[in-house]
Structure formats: C-alpha cells, structure tokens
Amino acid sequence: MKTTVGDWTESFLGTRNLPRRVRDKLLHEARVVSYKQGQQVFGPDNIPDSLMFLHVGRIRVSQSSDAGREIVLYRVEAGESCVLTTACMLSEEAYNAEGIAETDVTAITLPRTSFDRLAAEEDSFRGFVFSAYSRRLIDLLRVVDDVAFGRMDVRLAERLLALGEGHSEIQATHQALANELGTAREVVSRILNDFQKRGLILQTRGRITLQNKPQLERLANSA
Amino acid sequence: MKTTVGDWTESFLGTRNLPRRVRDKLLHEARVVSYKQGQQVFGPDNIPDSLMFLHVGRIRVSQSSDAGREIVLYRVEAGESCVLTTACMLSEEAYNAEGIAETDVTAITLPRTSFDRLAAEEDSFRGFVFSAYSRRLIDLLRVVDDVAFGRMDVRLAERLLALGEGHSEIQATHQALANELGTAREVVSRILNDFQKRGLILQTRGRITLQNKPQLERLANSA
DNA sequence: TACTCTTCAGTGACAATGTCACTTAACGCA
DNA sequence: TGCGTTAAGTGACATTGTCACTGAAGAGTA
CATH class of the missing domain: 1.10.10.10 (Winged helix-like DNA-binding domain superfamily/Winged helix DNA-binding domain)
Known part of the structure; x- marks a missing residue:
C-alpha cells in the first residue's frame, strides 16, 4: 500500500474536482500520514491539530461508553475529510469519539494555519469543507433517529x-x-x-x- | 418584541465580536425575520435557502419519529447560528429535524450567495460559521451518547x-x-x-x- | 355550586432491550 | 490430542417501551 506523491494527489484531488491551483497549494503544505489497519487515528487522548483528508482506506468513527459498549457513528471513505477532528480543534471541547483505521490508511494532513488560509483563498476548498461538515451532521441525525426510535x-x-x-x-x-x-x-x-x-x-x-x-x-x- | 435595525445589530454582532466592517456587510444583505412562540422556524417541508443567525429568543431543534415520539437535539440561543438549515442547504439531503421557536424569535437571514461571499472575504465570519458547525457536532455526540448508553x-x-x-x-x-x-x-x-x-x-x-x-x-x- | 370538557397523570400487562454470571462450543496450535 | 483463546448460548432479572385503558385536576359554564 505504497503510493508516491504524484500518485495519490492525482487520485485524491481528482475525485474532489479541486482545481490544479488548489491541489498545488495543498501539496505544498500538507504532510502525508499512514496508519496500519486497526490503529487509532484519533481519539480523546489524541486530538490532532490539523485537518485530515483521507486518501486511501477507510476510518471507522465510533463512540464508546464507560461500560465498554460502543456505537459506530459513521465511516470516512477515501476522498472524504474527517471533520470531527477539526470540530474539536476549533471548539476546544472534550469528546469521546475515536477513529480507527479499518483498513491500512493513507491521508494528508493540513496544519491549522494552512487550513485557514486555504479556506480563505479557495472557494472550492471551502465548499468541500462545508459540505463535509454537513454530511456528518446528517449522518449523526440518522444515528440519533436509529438509536432513539x-x-x-x-x-x-x-x-x-x-x-x-x-x-x-x-x-x-x-x-x-x-x-x-x-x-x-x-x-x-x-x-x-x-x-x-x-x-x-x-x-x-x-x-x-x-x-x-x-x-x-x-x-x-x-x- | 420589536427592535430597530440599529438596535439588534449592535447587540447581535456585539456578542460575536465581529468587526464593524463585517457587521456592515451583513447588514447590507440580510433580511430580518420573526416568529411567534411555538411557530415552526424550519422543518422537513420547510427547508430554508439561507443561513440564519438568531438575534432574540431561543429555538428548540428536535427530531421526531413516525410513531410520534420526539427528542430534542439542541437549542439555538441568541447570538448563535442555526447551521442545520445550512447543512441541508449544502448537502441537499432529506432530514426530519425541525426547529420550533421556544420564545418569540427575531433572526437575520443571509441568502446563500451572500453567505458564500462573506465566508470568502471575512475571516471572522468564516470562523464563526465553522465553530457553529463544530458546536453542533459536539452537541449531537452528546445526544448519541446519552441515548445509546x-x-x-x-x-x-x-x-x-x-x-x-x-x-x-x-x-x-x-x-x-x-x-x-x-x-x-x-x-x-x-x-x-x-x-x-x-x-x-x-x-x-x-x-x-x-x-x-x-x-x-x-x-x-x-x- | 354542580356539570361538562379537556388535558394530564396513573395503572397493569406485556414486549423489547440491557445486564450479569455463568456455561458450552469452535478454532488455532503446540 | 489436549490446551488456551475466542465466540456464542443461556437463564434470570432489571430497565425501558407499548398499549389500552382509568382516574384526576383544572377551566369554563349554567
């Protein structure tokens, strides 16, 4: 599961239809991270200070109770962004959700400052992030509905x-x-x-x- | 519960610490809307095409089942934004949450185009919207936790x-x-x-x- | 006051789900 | 083959949800 930079940026940014200009900016500041299947990507004790875009693989985001029970909130697929980490980064609040790599995972992370600047400069990037937030909100509505009713x-x-x-x-x-x-x-x-x-x-x-x-x-x- | 424009923008934008420049832009394109206590502000059959900022009052956002049961997801207080409507506007997906005015309510709405432009031009506005999204995500995590565990x-x-x-x-x-x-x-x-x-x-x-x-x-x- | 209406709350039986403390079964491997 | 580990089954019980009611409190009215 090894990819070169040219490789994954093509496929990742391709799926999102971000213009080349945005891609280049992203590339310039982003870092590539990898996780093995089963590894924790983020969690209560491991709040990242950057925004993550999933390139290859799948992340399962779940919440667990003190008693050891667990519920899956949603899955982040390749080409999507994991906004939950961003949410926490921005709101500085505690939460007890965690993300586990369900397959081997490759992602790119963008430091907060770069995130801010890109969001300011690039409409397509900003739209991507907004709609990522929206999708997760809708996902969670569905979970609440299921669990409650x-x-x-x-x-x-x-x-x-x-x-x-x-x-x-x-x-x-x-x-x-x-x-x-x-x-x-x-x-x-x-x-x-x-x-x-x-x-x-x-x-x-x-x-x-x-x-x-x-x-x-x-x-x-x-x- | 009547307020002049100068009145509510002062207090609304004041609480958010948005600069005067942003305030003026908001003012220029926004429209004021009011709801009586108990009225539906938004719902499945009533998806707004604009972003809403609550100035006075409180909105209860809840989800209901076919069987007639209901659960409160969160409340939008004065000075906050109701991103759920925005989420749906952006993601075009169906949902079955509704917002009810718990008190008499005054809000300002911003058409989508204005929203986009402000988000592009003003850091503080963008930050406000992002953190509004974040707060709601966290709220929903809490609801899921409560209901599931x-x-x-x-x-x-x-x-x-x-x-x-x-x-x-x-x-x-x-x-x-x-x-x-x-x-x-x-x-x-x-x-x-x-x-x-x-x-x-x-x-x-x-x-x-x-x-x-x-x-x-x-x-x-x-x- | 007494009567009626409406809304709010109580009840008992039962079904669905969650919890606990186990036992039993299947598989991987030395 | 036996052993250790993990997966699944079991029965008793607690909590929560559902249903079809009954009863009680307050509002309005004669």
Whole structure:
C-alpha cells in the first residue's frame, strides 16, 4: 500500500474536482500520514491539530461508553475529510469519539494555519469543507433517529444487508455487530438466532450467510 | 418584541465580536425575520435557502419519529447560528429535524450567495460559521451518547436540574419531559413517581418542585 | 355550586432491550 | 490430542417501551 506523491494527489484531488491551483497549494503544505489497519487515528487522548483528508482506506468513527459498549457513528471513505477532528480543534471541547483505521490508511494532513488560509483563498476548498461538515451532521441525525426510535432487529437487518451487499457471506462476530449498533452481544445473539429460526440467515462461528435477502429487506424497511 | 435595525445589530454582532466592517456587510444583505412562540422556524417541508443567525429568543431543534415520539437535539440561543438549515442547504439531503421557536424569535437571514461571499472575504465570519458547525457536532455526540448508553432516570434528573437552575419550581408536563428525552410519557411518569417516593421531588399537575437537589445531582452524576 | 370538557397523570400487562454470571462450543496450535 | 483463546448460548432479572385503558385536576359554564 505504497503510493508516491504524484500518485495519490492525482487520485485524491481528482475525485474532489479541486482545481490544479488548489491541489498545488495543498501539496505544498500538507504532510502525508499512514496508519496500519486497526490503529487509532484519533481519539480523546489524541486530538490532532490539523485537518485530515483521507486518501486511501477507510476510518471507522465510533463512540464508546464507560461500560465498554460502543456505537459506530459513521465511516470516512477515501476522498472524504474527517471533520470531527477539526470540530474539536476549533471548539476546544472534550469528546469521546475515536477513529480507527479499518483498513491500512493513507491521508494528508493540513496544519491549522494552512487550513485557514486555504479556506480563505479557495472557494472550492471551502465548499468541500462545508459540505463535509454537513454530511456528518446528517449522518449523526440518522444515528440519533436509529438509536432513539429504531427497533434493534430492524437495525440489525439493515446492517446485515449492507455488509452482505453484492454477495451473501458476512465475516463478523456478534460482538462486532453489537459494537456497530451500540448494543450488547447477547442482544445480537438473540436476534440472530431468531433470524436463523425464521430461515433468514445461517450462522457459523464468525460468519453469517444471508439466506433470504428479500425477507430481510422487508424487515429492514418495516420501520 | 420589536427592535430597530440599529438596535439588534449592535447587540447581535456585539456578542460575536465581529468587526464593524463585517457587521456592515451583513447588514447590507440580510433580511430580518420573526416568529411567534411555538411557530415552526424550519422543518422537513420547510427547508430554508439561507443561513440564519438568531438575534432574540431561543429555538428548540428536535427530531421526531413516525410513531410520534420526539427528542430534542439542541437549542439555538441568541447570538448563535442555526447551521442545520445550512447543512441541508449544502448537502441537499432529506432530514426530519425541525426547529420550533421556544420564545418569540427575531433572526437575520443571509441568502446563500451572500453567505458564500462573506465566508470568502471575512475571516471572522468564516470562523464563526465553522465553530457553529463544530458546536453542533459536539452537541449531537452528546445526544448519541446519552441515548445509546445513558439511563433514563439519570438523564431525567439532569434535565430537571437544568430546568430548575436558580430556582426549584419547574413548569412542565410529563409529556413535555418525555419529548425532551426521546422517551414515552409513561416512562417519565414512572421515574418521577419513584423520585417523589424517594423525596427528591414534589409533583402537582404540570409542575414539579425539586426538594433535594444534592441528591438529584448525585444521581445525575452517577453515570 | 354542580356539570361538562379537556388535558394530564396513573395503572397493569406485556414486549423489547440491557445486564450479569455463568456455561458450552469452535478454532488455532503446540 | 489436549490446551488456551475466542465466540456464542443461556437463564434470570432489571430497565425501558407499548398499549389500552382509568382516574384526576383544572377551566369554563349554567
């Protein structure tokens, strides 16, 4: 997973449709950072002082409770920006979300001063950042809606369908699914066993096979 | 609740520490809007195409479910900006949050083009908007944390203390408190009755008296 | 005062979810 | 093959959500 500078800036900035001028400015001040899969990219004890643009890979942003439960807030994909770190940088407030590299990750970081200047000088850059903020706000609205009003079986069905998109085999432990949804492993186990009894899925250790996607979809859309 | 232009711009822009130059620009392009207490300021069927700055009053931003339950996401106070509308304006995505005027409200709105230009030209304005976004992100993190991991009695105790700050009399129906917390009236009733049995509060129709704040605080901080 | 209406709160049964303290099963590997 | 580790199952119980009601308090009115 090695890339040259010319390589990644092409692909990264290409996807964003930023003009060459902006790209060059970014390049001039940015630094490249890499993380291995599973590494923490940021967290309560590790608040970065720069803005991050993800080039390769995926970051899972989640929040965890004192009791050890966890819920996934959203994922940052290649070509997107992780504004949460920026938010904290700007608002100086504490938060207990963390970002974990779900794959090997390459990103570029922009120091705050450069960020400020680029935001001032380049419309396209500023628009990019604003819309990144907006998307995350909307993401979080969705999470609140799900957690506050959604049924767990429905949410789990949604998650399974998302994970099994294109195929029907999912590699995930009950614990991992619980961490996605912010619930306890036992709850996931109960619901999955129910799904299995109903013929919707098939389970073996660490693996789930979707047997009846249409039915799962009906369930997922029933709320 | 009538104010002259000179009046409200003084106080509004004063609190934000925006320079006079920025104030004048804002003034030039902004329009003043007012809402009566209880009116909807924005909602799913009513997405504004401009950025809003609250001058007088308070807006309650909440999300509601199909089943009729409701949860308060945050409140916009005088001097703050309501970025959720901006977020939707920018991201063009659907959402089901709405803003209700909790008091009579006066705000100024800035058309999108003016917003863009001001963001480009004025550092202080841009910083204001970024930090408004940041604050809301953090607010929502808190909501997610509460809803996903918090106990209802703890959250209710917190809410009671917040509402009873400075005094000890709260005017609120069980239903209203349920809507704050995203739960059902019956749940609030149960917990409040328990609080009363324990001597923490006293209830009459539509009114709650806090009898033992220290104990309530202990409860509120016990998670 | 007594009657009616409306809103607010209480109740009991049950379902869904969360918690706890375990046990059992599957796999990786020496 | 046995061992240690991780994944999953289990039953009891607490908390929270839902439903269909009943009862109670206050506002207005005759």
